[in-house]
Amino acid sequence: MTQLDRLAMAMIAYDEGDPKRIHHFLKVHDFARLIGLAEGLDERTLFRLEAAAYVHDIGIHEGERRFGRNDGKIQEDLGPAETEKLLGTLGFDGEDIARISWLVGHHHSYGSIDGPDAQILAEADMLVNQYEDGVTDRKRNEALYRRLYRTETGKRLFEALYFAEYPAHA
Numbered sequence: 001m002t003q004l005d006r007l008a009m010a011m012i013a014y015d016e017g018d019p020k021r022i023h024h025f026l027k028v029h030d031f032a033r034l035i036g037l038a039e040g041l042d043e044r045t046l047f048r049l050e051a052a053a054y055v056h057d058i059g060i061h062e063g064e065r066r067f068g069r070n071d072g073k074i075q076e077d078l079g080p081a082e083t084e085k086l087l088g089t090l091g092f093d094g095e096d097i098a099r100i101s102w103l104v105g106h107h108h109s110y111g112s113i114d115g116p117d118a119q120i121l122a123e124a125d126m127l128v129n130q131y132e133d134g135v136t137d138r139k140r141n142e143a144l145y146r147r148l149y150r151t152e153t154g155k156r157l158f159e160a161l162y163f164a165e166y167p168a169h170a
C-alpha cells in the first residue's frame, strides 16, 4: 500500500459509520486524480491534490460533534487541525502537511484558489456534489460551470455528467 492508500484507509476509519461521507471523498478523490493526471500535474502536486481530496471534508464530523453544524465555514475552520493530526500520524512530510491543510481550509473559498491543486480539488468536489445534492436545474449547473470550471478536463467531465442527454431507460 502506498502512503495515499494508507490515508484512504485512515480516513475511512475516521468517518466510520457514515457511508455517505466515505463514498463522497472516494469519488472526489477519483475525479481529482483523473483531472490531475489529464492536466499533467507534476508528481508532488498530484500527491498533495490526492491527499487533500481524501481529507477535504474532515471538518464535518468535528463540527457536528462540537458545534452541531457542518456548513462550509465550520469545515474550513476545523478541517486544517484535524488534517494535521491525521497526516502527522501517517508520517507525511511537513511541507506536504502545510499545503494539504491549507487546501482543506480553503476548499469552499473559490476566491482564494491559488494553484492547480486548489482549482482541481474544487472542480472535483462539485462534480460529485451536484449529483449528491440532486441538482438537475440546467441554469444552476450552467452558472456553476461558468463560475468555477477552468481546466479542460474538469469542463469535459462536468459536461459529460450534467449537460449531455441520455435517452430514457427502457
Ligand SMILES: [Fe+2]
Pocket (backbone or CB within 6 Å): 024, 028, 056, 057, 125
Ligand atoms: Fe466535499
